[in-house]
Amino acid sequence: MAQGYIRAADLPQVIPVFPLSGVLLLPRGQLPLNIFEPRYLNMVDDAMAGDRIIGMIQPFPGGSSLPGLLPVGCAGRITSFNETSDGRYLITLTGCARFRLSTELLVQTPYRQVRAAFEDFESDLTAPAAGEGALDREGLLEALKAYLETRGLDIDWETAETAPPEALVNSLAMALPFDPPEKQALLEAPRLDERAEVLTALMRIGAADGGEGEAQSMQ
Structure with a gap:
């Protein structure tokens, strides 16, 4: 059972995402992150006030200021949080389950949010892993x-x-x-x-x- 979630339906349908090229989060893996950009500090604040879920996803390659997102990412729960004296957040995300990106939402937040479909990866929530x-x-x-x-x-x-x-x-x-x-x-x-x-x-x-x-x- 990943982070207390038993079924795909237990996970939130709308999640904030952190698009980061070359960075991978997998179920039950632990990913340390150094958060310093204001929009992602805001994202962590909001996640900490809610279910602590953040989706890691890679952007399409290219120089666009708002690149498209690849179709599959992985949601993680903030399991460690520390604030530095200079205002950065040092967090650890522990992977819960992969998701398919259903749609990106039009939002007022400075960070991006998506509707995530976890159904295809419900087996991620159980251990031992399939295969x-x-x-x-x-x-x-x-x-x-x-x-x-x-x-x-x-x-x-x-x-x-x-x-x-x-x-x-x-x-x-x-x-x-x-x-x-x-x-x-x-x-x-x-x-x-x-x-x-x-x-x-x-x-x-x-x-x-x-x-x-x-x-x-x-x-």
């Missing part, structure tokens, strides 16, 4: 090792080898620096095993391309 038992963990970890080696990166392998399947797949999908279309493909994969297959393929491609940049640690 967890079919996940090829060995292939995933082999691809991860090759991907990290080409970039001079390292992780806590004991944690990676023992982490629950959903936590492993979703944390890697959210953390690794894939391009926005690749992040969207990970988001839209219907089941956890299918997301793991996409993730494995992306890491293998990344390993074949060869990573660049200074070595650093992901521990």
Whole structure:
């Protein structure tokens, strides 16, 4: 059960959205955010006064001041909130469920709001995730090792080898620096095993391309 929600109908139909390219939130994943723009400070204030739900969604690429939104996002609940001395908000969103964008609303708020349809992703609200038992963990970890080696990166392998399947797949999908279309493909994969297959393929491609940049640690 994700954040106390049992059915798609339990989630709000209208939610504020934070359009952010290249940023991925997945069910039960945790996304830290540093909020400083006035419109998004307003959004967090309003969310905190209500059900604490914010939708993360990617905009269509392009230079428009009001870009279109991709058709699928993920709603999260604010589960951690801190205000800094300079007025920023440091929040953590914990993913509840993915949604399809039904329509964007005409609103007076400085932030954007959409009507969200959660029905197609009701299974996101239950654990274990659909497809967890079919996940090829060995292939995933082999691809991860090759991907990290080409970039001079390292992780806590004991944690990676023992982490629950959903936590492993979703944390890697959210953390690794894939391009926005690749992040969207990970988001839209219907089941956890299918997301793991996409993730494995992306890491293998990344390993074949060869990573660049200074070595650093992901521990």
